[in-house]
Amino acid sequence: MDTAAVRRRLKATAALLRLDEVAGRLRGRDLTALVARADEVMADTYTFSKTWDMERCRTPFTLPAGAYDWNVVNNDDEEWCFMLNRMDYLEDLALVALATGEARYAEKAAALLGSWIDAHPTIVPELSTRTLDTGIRIRSWATALPALEAAGALSDELLALVVASIGDQIAYLREHYVPKYETSNWGSIQTLGILTVLATIEDDPASDGDWAWATERAESQIAAQVYPDGIDWEQSTMYHVEVLLYALCALSTLEAQGAPLPRGLRKAAARLSRALAAQMMPDGCIDAQGDSDRTDVRGLMALCAGVLGDCALAAASGRSELDPGDLFAFGCSAEDALRSAEECGEALPLTFDGMDSGLFVARSSWGADANLTEFSSGPLGSGHGHSDNLHVTAVYQGSPVLVDGGRYTYREDSSVRPFLKGPLAHNVPLLDGRSSCVPKGSWGYSDFGYPLKTYARHAGGAHYFEGALVGHDPLHVLVRKLVALDCGIWVCADEALAEGEHELVSRLHFDPEVRVEAVGDGCRVGCAAGELALGSTGALELGSEQISLDYNALSDAALVQARIRFAERGGQLWWLAPAGVAVTSVPVLRGGTEPVDPALAEAVRFDVAPDEFYTVAVFHGEVYTGVKAFALEGVSFHAKAVVVHGVGEKRELTVLRA
Template sequence: MDIVSARAKLREAAALMRVGEMGERLADRDPSTLLARAQEVMADTYTFSKTWDMERCRVPFALPKGAYDWNVVNNDDEEWCFMLNRMDFLEDLALASLVTGEASYAEKAAALIGSWVEAHPAIVPELSTRTLDTGIRIRTWATVLPTLDAAGALSDELLERTLGSIRTQIASLRERYLPKYETSNWGSIQTLGILTVLATIGDDPESDPDWAWAKGRAESQMAAQVYPDGIDWEQSTMYHVEVLLYALRALHVLEARGIEAPLGLRGATDRLAHGLAAQMMPDGCIDAQGDSDRTDVRGLLALCAGVLGDAALARASGRTQLDAGDLFAFGCDVEDALAACAGKAGAELPLVFDGVDSGLFVARSSWGADANMTVFSSGPLGSGHGHSDNLHVTVVYQGAPVLVDAGRFTYREDSPVRPYLKGPRAHNVALLDGRSSCVPKGSWGYSDFGYPLKTYARHAGGAHYFEGALVGHDPLHVLVRKLVALDCGVWICADEALAEGEHELVSRFHFDPGVRVAPGGEACRVSCAAGELVLGSTGSISMGSEQISLDYNVLSDAALVEVRSGFAERGSQLWWMASGRVRVSPVPVLRGGSEPVDTALAEAVRFEVGADEFYTVAFFHGEAYTGVKAFACEGVSFHAKAVVVHGMGERRELTVLRA
């Protein structure tokens, strides 16, 4: 491509994005954070603290002025170098130039691109040229080049060298493409990045050999990586988001230019967006599931709404404007589409999400900020970003996170914290004798793993039932978790274990760092931002603390509770959480209307939520294969494995959750 054609393509891209309007649109938003980041880069100082920085580092590090060593390692972590070479700080500089009207920001961005190009006359494998980071970098360059051109910061010589480098980097991505990229976010980021770049700067992208290759690979990747239920197979919300972001950008750029998108891209993008929305907690954040951080996703859901024209996503986001960075990357038309979606009445996402493919299940009482929410996770392991979290439960009470995932902390191979946080003991799960067949090995591998069975889910009115099982070995055993969540803010669970010999069943609970846990008789008092809960159990309760990580490179002290019960051959224990105002008491399950059954077979607990209202939940721990098979609880007859009896005055209503 000659320079004249190249500049014409950049100006066409700027016109499509309506770059000239962005400065005015951004004027009514607080630019302080954006400008602070840009000022750091102007001073050759770097922190990585953006919302979707995959490996955050909030500690500032200064690089020597002049020609950078692009392979430098700071914070004693190679991930710092990888973040540097993704170069998305160029977007901060370009944005700052639009907000302030000062060309110096654009000139700095151009100089940094020139520095990288000069340092890499050829692309050879080194820290600065990993394939993942290359895909991110070339897309970043394509994003900022129209603005740098408009600011007069791109000389003909620099533009020519930059376009040549992009071509060399794309050739390197093709040459180094590995079969494992078909199912990895590494692969989709590379191929969707290539499509985005070629559609932005290419004369005739659809006739380009690199286009045909990237499109074919992207079609294969979307089919392989995104489950039919909308969850990315890697089982980590952070990397689910990375695939979503690159899918959104490619889809928007291609559709805006009238170019045929890869087969299945729009459908996969739509499913990913709805799968993410389902995981959003009432405060707008995701839990640190898998290799993830506690991150606010409302801005991203607004972006999804604008690109996809989805009013329900717009309503869930609560936004009518895009975040500044998204406005810059996607353009004014997407923000206009978001505003149009947000104005549509009646659109709302479902209150339940049954991820039958991924094993991720969610129920919430409403889409309000004070909702109760339950996440039950028990699916396949996923990639190296997946954790041993089978039978894990996350609980949010009236908008406040209570039971949470413990996060990831670091990717360093020499850190003992990394494999621990990936392991079962760092999750809210049941264990046989306090250990598991799921054994992480190093930062990315496993030396052993159990066999998860498919989850059973049922939703009836305001009651939700989740049942999952994990088969382990040494000794051969089965762990079963049966969880009932009531929309009124009551959780009760039966944890069960089957194994030859004598053992101990251990259930572990990790609390949000903002939660305080204290003794309360035979139970625990759990204080959170929304009030006080009580955690009770039929087992023996002990309290302590452990460190968890809600942000990369950051550890926080958090309360830990364990519940234990000894058993031989087969055992179970109940645990529950409810408001401290709720009166909790055991209730017999009767056989033949009068004979209380042994609690080894069935148990029931009543929750008195008001002066004249209660919910009683009954579980059977096994099959009733002898004697009279007619059972009753609270005067209501039933024959099922799990039921709820709702009492209001003299009225009784039975809900069967598990036949």
Template sequence: MNTTAEKKAKLKEKYGRSQEETLRCSEYAKRWWPKETSHRMRIADEVRNQLFLFDLPWDMEQTAEPVTFEGEIDWSYQPGPDPEFIFQMNRHQYWICLGQAYAMTGDEAYAECFASQLVHWIKKNPLTEETKGTTWRTIEAGIRGINWLRAMGYFVDSPAVTDEVFEQFLSCMKEHGVYLAACERPFSTKSNWGVLENNGLFAIAHLLQETGDCPEAGAWIKLAKNRLIRQNWVQILDDGVQWEMSPMYHNEVLKCFLEALQTAAFYDDEFPQEFQDKVKSMVFADRIWQKPDKSQPSGGDSDVTDLRDLLTAGAFWFEDPVLKSGGYDRMDYEGIWNYGICAQVRYEALASCEPESLDCWLSDSGNWYLRSSWQEDADYLHMRCGSLGGGHGHFDKGHLDLVIGGEDVLVDPGRYTYVDGTERRMLKSTKAHNTVTVDSEEYTHCVDSWGVKGLWPAVGGAMSRKGKYGFAECGHLGYIDRGVYVERRVLAVGTRIYVVMDTCYGNGDHTLTQHFHPALNQKVTVRENGFTLEGEKSRAEFFCISGHEGSIVLEEEAFPVSLHYNQIENGTMVSCKKQGNGVFGMMTVIVCSALNENETGAWAEAVPVMSAMAGKPLSSHEADGVRIQAQGHTWLVVNAHVEAGASCEYIGAEGRFGLGRVMAAEDDEEDMTVLKW
């Protein structure tokens, strides 16, 4: 059995740093990351005063209102109907902020606070059947395991961490290990929970094996490692996306896998190459869906969070220039504390290059991306049409995100809360996304905050590029119980003109409604045939085209937008409705420009689609056409709803024809370019 001093030395070897290293990391953080340094110092000072506000970038459930404990801390305190405060409170990420404040100041008050709160938590939170639902949920136990080890690395040499305090810490770590090792259930295999649980167990077991405090530690290492390998295999799709379809939880899982790789490196352990390749594919998924402002899309249960720290970590770990192009130019604040000052030298020496293609299709998860460049002022269109993704998924099949010149134009309104009720159900709904509904009905319905009824799959999917034209297509069976199949096609002319084409395949009378959610800074002006969105840097003209039969009804209404958990603002939704019978479609043309470009005269109107062979127009049940005037040019776009054949096999508009179902022609081009056969 090692002495307490020897145990401390073993922990410091893995999670601590020398005096010189601490000084260099502190100087680096203060010089290059003053805002982040100030943020962590503020949190540390608040924690010393028993004030808790959870606003770190990757806090899964951020809070907007601080909670202060005047006397003794109540670790199971719930300030309102949402228990997420309890869970966030008991993950103890803020103790790492205390440690960094201690490293940068040497002020023993931070160490005394840590030791006092640690001992108090252990005393007040025994593992019971009751606390398993509050302070001892398995997910918190796993997160806490890695956070306690990292925090203790900062404080292990402090006089405040007496031998008695350290032994209590190790004893509680062993209790965590016993608890997490016994957690074997299918839910953990398929959920982010399992990864967060076993990342903690893997780190705890390795330390306890080194300190000699636990004979079972070796078995726990193998157990946790095997579970992580299996969870990596089960949860990560071939395109690198975590199956729950929420970037927030994709990245929580990614962070854990990166931490597990680092833990393994600490102890000369190793994960299989296949595991590492899957982790790398997850970072690449982040790079592909990273928006021009560097954030993740707010799909599913996600906040708007900057991705550069994770891409920096991924680029450093895998020594990949493409990943570095989405990260920071230098090692970020958390990276310098996690990987050490030498990491900056290695990272700075790494080359940076952008991905080869501007068009990307993550086909397994159902995500399409069209962009003008990989720069911050880029245009960016994202279409989402994949599986639900379990409880964190939203009803977003066919959803579009649109960015022009680096500015958000159309957005996903977010999540706000996990408390079942009006806001939760509204923000998960189909109506809450830039997609379509049929007969004003939802295609999936909430049973509670997590459960749903109506598990209808996405089907099909295509993407193509021909010169200036980009094309993406998706569909789903959400309304098949109403006898309707819904298909969405998007034709892009460059990245400033988009034709959104929705088709209802069915029998009888139905109403097709397109929903659009402008970003908060967009000024909305509704007009007779569409609406205009004007932001600080961009303008987007929306032309709602009914075809040569039928008409469009436009409606504007208030709709909430939540960029971060527990924060909600008043936004707007614009809806375009069309009634039809059997097979019919509707188009919305979006013409975008920068405000300083003074784009005027943009216009779009329906034109009849002709059969060259029959010499007569097709019905709107067969095809729709539109003429677009913008940027000094004219385009014709044809969207056929039926298979090419007979009178619909060589079709077009205004004398331009082709053998395709989706086609376009510019100005006086003789033939149409086929985007879909």
């Protein structure tokens, strides 16, 4: 390819991004962390702690200046080498060069480009050239190139080498493409990365033979990977985000350059964005669901709003500016679009029912002090998916209380890794304290249960989720029926059916910042928003386990287990309610007068004020004999789950499960 033509293209891309204006906007913002990262690289020192680094390592390692071994393994983890070879730190260097006007940052980026190319005269399989990292690397090169060209850091010789290497790497990706990439984030990152790169450096990218191949594969991947409800099939929020990021990048670049879009790309990006927003906790973070970290997604929501022009996403982000790295990569037009969308005032729905993925969310508001519930019970997904069927995450007035255990590491020799993937690391019911879902090593499973479809209903300020998991040895069914009230009360009925005598165990993991202590038959739960009371009809046992909210990091966290013995069929209730709320068991009356056996139905009353209460009733089985008319707090009903809200003499019935 003619280097003069590539230079013209890079200048045109810089004009589309309005890099001169980007530089001015950046100088008015806090770039302390960004400059610190760039300065580390200037000293040949690397940490990987950016928001969407897939395998973070906060421990610094210094490489020999000018003599990199691009296959080096540090931190006893090959993932460190993979992070090094993704080379997204080139974007940091180019951005800082643009913002500060200091050419040395651009010159360092150019030197690193030359070093990598010199070390890879041909692209062959090795640690430094995994296909995933190759797709990420060429996209990072393309993002940095317009700014490096503007800084005068690209000699004719280096630019020719870069263009040739990009061509070699794309050929390598095509040669090593395998069928599993159709449903893997590895595949979409590669193909969408190729399209982004070609649209950046070529005048007529659609005439390139690689363009047609990448487009065809991207269209197939989009259809396969993104469920109709907008959740990525791999069942891991971190990798949902990776697919979304590359979709946004390709969408923005191709539209700006006037290149044709793969079929379904914009709709998929919109669905992925809305589904991610639904999972955002009130503090702006996602829970560490699947192979994920506790990560703030508000900056990404702002980017989604800017690229897609989505008013509701703009409101959810609470931002009027893009993060510096996003402004650099996507340009001023994306930030201008964010500001325009911000003025629309549209709000996202308060509930999300992922009927395809099995992920359900309900929140009391979009405020920072909202109460939120996530219920997860869907298909396993990929190797990044965890056996978290029937898991519940609970956030009280903006403070995470019950949380997911995270992932910690991908190392095959770690015993923590398969444990955190397994049911014991999640907030789930278990038969005899074990499960049919058995992780094997870092990526596989030796066994798994059969999840049934979740039932969900939202009525006013009450939400109901019901899921079931079929296990074996012995054959059994675990059922969870969860009622979440917007006022900050959770009532859960865990049930099990199995021949013989067994123990039902409900495991509850708390955020590391939450303090739990035993008080009488229950527990006092202290979080930043205040105190809650945890109670159960089973026996509560308080302990602790380690969870991981960040890759390569473990934290001690409280664990509470509720236990009950049963024969053939049994269940227990557990609940969380604000401290000070009086909690009492009340009868469900058959025919208005006869208390039913608790084995059939149970009810708990929560007095939230002197003249206001909520009473929640859940049936554990079908009513097939006797009178089928029931009453609760003087209100008649026939249903399997109801809430009665009383204020003074007024009573209001809400049916959640018929």
